[in-house]
Amino acid sequence: QVRLMESGGGVVQPGRSLRLSCAASGFTFRTYAMHWVRQSPGKGLQWVAVISNDGTNKYHADSVKGRFTISRDNSKNTLYLQMNSLRAEDTAVYYCAKDLYSSDWYSWSSDYWGQGTLVTVSS
Amino acid sequence: QSALTQPASVSGSPGQSITISCTGTNSDVGGHHYVSWYQQHPGKAPKLMIYEVSNRPSGVPDRFSGSRSGNTASLTISGLQVEDEANYYCSSYRSSNLVFGGGTKVTVL
Numbered sequence: 076q077v078r079l080m081e082s083g084g085g086v087v088q089p090g091r092s093l094r095l096s097c098a099a100s101g102f103t104f105r106t107y108a109m110h111w112v113r114q115s116p117g118k119g120l121q122w123v124a125v126i127s128n129d130g131t132n133k134y135h136a137d138s139v140k141g142r143f144t145i146s147r148d149n150s151k152n153t154l155y156l157q158m159n160s161l162r163a164e165d166t167a168v169y170y171c172a173k174d175l176y177s178s179d180w181y182s183w184s185s186d187y188w189g190q191g192t193l194v195t196v197s198s
Numbered sequence: 199q200s201a202l203t204q205p206a207s208v209s210g211s212p213g214q215s216i217t218i219s220c221t222g223t224n225s226d227v228g229g230h231h232y233v234s235w236y237q238q239h240p241g242k243a244p245k246l247m248i249y250e251v252s253n254r255p256s257g258v259p260d261r262f263s264g265s266r267s268g269n270t271a272s273l274t275i276s277g278l279q280v281e282d283e284a285n286y287y288c289s290s291y292r293s294s295n296l297v298f299g300g301g302t303k304v305t306v307l
Contacts, residue, residue: 170243170244181291182232182250184232188244
């Protein structure tokens with residue numbers, strides 16, 4: 076079955092960096108676009124970034140553009156989120172999510188989500 | 199402030215029908231078919247309930263349905279059940295981004 080497992084979260088000081096990973100299994104990872112979505116404590120969902128199935132095309136939310144970078148390694152079935160210059164407002168549970176369709180483009184819907192990893196930005 | 203507007207809460211008794219609205223603009227909800235709905239129980243990951251405005255993934259009960267009129271999408275739950283108590287989020291494509299609504303808490307009375 077499809078499984079997504081995030082890791083790499085933790086407590087980090089403002090201005091520092093962190094890299095999240097998402098290990099995928101149970102589906103042909105290299106044929107699906109992937110997303111990162113976050114949720115601040117007690118708040119709603121906020122989309123962070125998407126990457127195409129081959130990694131050549133990616134988009135980031137304005138709130139993280141220039142600070143966060145989504146990437147993937149299809150040989151390792153792993154999705155990444157490099158987070159630099161972290162701010163208090165980046166504190167959230169970060170979910171990786173699989174795009175709905177096996178396609179060269181995006182469906183902008185996610186049918187499988189990981190359980191999330193908590194990132195806390197605090198001094 | 200969220201990009202898409204949802205009511206903060208909706209409630210209903212078991213067996214009743216409720217509808218959650220999601221209002222955007224013609225640049226998102228009203229401009230294409232990439233509108234989705236997610237259910238999230240406390241402490242759990244979101245679950246896809248509706249995609250492309252009105253399509254149900256396999257395994258989602260048919261009491262969940264989606265529709266759209268102009269710039270407002272709607273999720274209707276017919277025959278409300280206790281397990282439907284959760285938070286619901288709409289999302290829509292907008293200019294190479296994905297935007298979410300602020301979420302609606304559904305309470306089963």
